[in-house]
Amino acid sequence: MAAKNRRIVLAARPHGEPTLQNFRLEEAVVPTPRDGEILLRTRWLSLDPYMRGRMSAAKSYAAPVGIGEPMTGGTVSEVMRSEHPDFPVGTLVQAFGGWQDYSVSDGKGLRKVDPAVAPPTTALGVLGMPGMTAYTGLLNIGEPKPNETVVVAAAAGPVGSLVGQIARIKGARAVGIAGGPEKCAYLTRELGFDAAVDHRSDDLPGALAAACPNGIDVYFENVGGAVFDAVLPLLNDFSRMPVCGLVAAYNATELPPGPDRSPLLMRAVLTKRLRMQGFIVWDFASHIDAFEREVGGWIADGSVTYREDVVEGLENAPEAFIGLLKGRNFGKLVVHVA
């Protein structure tokens, strides 16, 4: 056991794209759990786009990380010391340990991870927050019906890849948008998407239209920007749009140049009778058991597959995170910490 707690803190708020200078690796004393608490050792740290939001001071659905505070993040952690009867030493848990070696928890919100059921890293991906985001948003807001067309961007990532696979399971046509031929081939050959569109295409609107001959009934929105611009004209009447992320805008330092196109968006909402709804996974917290049971079953019977992109070493988390916002990862990005 290391004598020190390495932790990556927010050194400064980014202006635009985060850089390595926005993070600082520090060493602190390993904390001591009090009565009712446990000491957790981070085994794997999840890196996710929402963390860009936590680096900013702008009001959002969660408080920002303070300057000098450890970056927040989901982890798979192991209980090293326990003053809590429910979590004996050696227990593996899904926690919110942050970008650090050690954290202390009172047990609230922890979920035990059974490595006999699935690889522990899946608790951060297909069986964790990203998977549940896909499952709850698609089924509760998107409500895909047989033969409808479901479009999702960042489709090779942990959310998008599950959105497309669940859409297929529900009898819908799945069209994925991803960056580059390798990811696009993965979508159609390995995940069973009906079509894949490269967002780096010279003509994204044309390529997407060709991939969606019957228009779009569900657009699972996690990126915004140019992809959304290509989607909007293709949306069918009564289409649904779960909105869980806008990665393309996260690093923006100013609004795009004019004209102001928001009246166009509202006109589409009205004339096409769109339903657009923002959500975060915790809005559907009560669905977690159904999610684990159902997606766990689909993994077990082979109808859902997943891919992970594992980076070695906590010290490499900042660079990996910066790459995540640029789409450099291929699969769920996880840092192997210990």
Place this chain on the structure above:
Amino acid sequence: MAAKNRRIVLAARPHGEPTLQNFRLEEAVVPTPRDGEILLRTRWLSLDPYMRGRMSAAKSYAAPVGIGEPMTGGTVSEVMRSEHPDFPVGTLVQAFGGWQDYSVSDGKGLRKVDPAVAPPTTALGVLGMPGMTAYTGLLNIGEPKPNETVVVAAAAGPVGSLVGQIARIKGARAVGIAGGPEKCAYLTRELGFDAAVDHRSDDLPGALAAACPNGIDVYFENVGGAVFDAVLPLLNDFSRMPVCGLVAAYNATELPPGPDRSPLLMRAVLTKRLRMQGFIVWDFASHIDAFEREVGGWIADGSVTYREDVVEGLENAPEAFIGLLKGRNFGKLVVHVA
């Protein structure tokens, strides 16, 4: 019975605000009903903002009126000749007769109007399409809960006034936005709104914020523009936004100047988890009996009141319609044709 059928046709598509030159009063032969048809005499013609959309060639939820064709519109009409067993001569019906003295119908979509139950003009207002728009959109999409705050613009009009009154019936706080002190006083003194805000105020955002100390939970969107800009920062998490009209944009000839604020709108959808849904009244056609029964009951017991603005003479419909888009009417605008 007049020997001629006066009708107002679309002479030219407007660029921006409609003018009298966009309309033309013609005389045609009174049509003759064939077997299974009836000849209808227009008694009252409804004028509604959606008609601006029908004057444009842009794709929407309904086909545009063709150049030289009579303007479309809801009417209360009387059966003058009948070749249809269900509609004897003298029957009063809610029809889609258009801006003309006479029309022929095969009976499809007609609803009989009983003048003993309510004044026939209400079939074009509080008990017609505008009333049902308010009722279905507010209850099915807005879903107001007790003590929530419901905001509606064009609140002295037939849709907005019923939205606010139903919100009150459901235990919510109703805040109406209207143009000028007379309409605002009407909202609070006669309709029971909790607060009224004049959109001509020097500081609409400040006035609206003062009227909504607990934020906004439901915004019934029928105007867009500056009102929506004032509403957006006040929307609470999980608020709902039925969208049935965007009057402020109907006469726009180009998009507003930049920057492009649509990313701000999408960010609000995401971080506040807004639900925004476009609808037109026919999407809820199956609710018509419940609507008539329930709103009829509220009128009967005095918990809903309404106001009509009756213009005399078909020939004055164009000018009245132009005024409608500028908010010159006060109450449901109806043309008394015969």
